[in-house]
Amino acid sequence: MPPIRTYFALAALAASGAAFSEVDCTDPVSDWKPRELLQREAEQRGWTVQRIKIDDGCYELRGIDRNGNKIKAKYAPASLRMRSLAVDFGETGDASDYLGPLPAGPLRRRTGPTSRGEIQ
Numbered sequence: 278m279p280p281i282r283t284y285f286a287l288a289a290l291a292a293s294g295a296a297f298s299e300v301d302c303t304d305p306v307s308d309w310k311p312r313e314l315l316q317r318e319a320e321q322r323g324w325t326v327q328r329i330k331i332d333d334g335c336y337e338l339r340g341i342d343r344n345g346n347k348i349k350a351k352y353a354p355a356s357l358r359m360r361s362l363a364v365d366f367g368e369t370g371d372a373s374d375y376l377g378p379l380p381a382g383p384l385r386r387r388t389g390p391t392s393r394g395e396i397q
Contacts, residue, residue, distance in 0.1 A: 302335035304355035312336065315357055324348060335360060346370050 312329045315336055319326050323343030330337050336352040347365040352358065364375060 301333040302351075302353050302360065304334065304353055308355035310354060310357055315352060318357060319350075342374065344370065344374065 315329060315338065316326050319338060319340060324338075324340045326338060326340045328339045331354075332351070334354070336354050336357075338348075338350045338352065340348055342348050342364070345367055349363045349365075351360045351362075353360055362375070364370075364372070366372065
């Protein structure tokens with residue numbers, strides 16, 4: 278009989294797979310927009326597209342941004358809405374291109390539950 282640790286490891290592995298499945302796209306193929314349209318949109322952002330492939334029902338785009346950082350983005354193929362974005366910043370990389378502007382007013386303190394379930 279396998280040790281109980283094996284069961285826990287298998288349960289953790291199954292749970293981690295469920296977490297990654299959130300990015301899967303379920304758009305019907307008949308509604309998909311052409312890859313060329315996605316490539317044009319990426320080039321308008323200043324990105325150099327290296328590859329567009331289909332992964333988990335989504336378009337996965339790999340390329341280089343205008344600052345030389347490697348990017349990997351997943352898009353819903355019917356709407357071309359970005360579902361996820363990963364940027365591998367180089368030594369001189371700056372995340373400011375990917376962050377929105379700071380709020381004009383004072384920063385508000387978070388009042389929801391913390392990671393320990395406590396209210397601040």
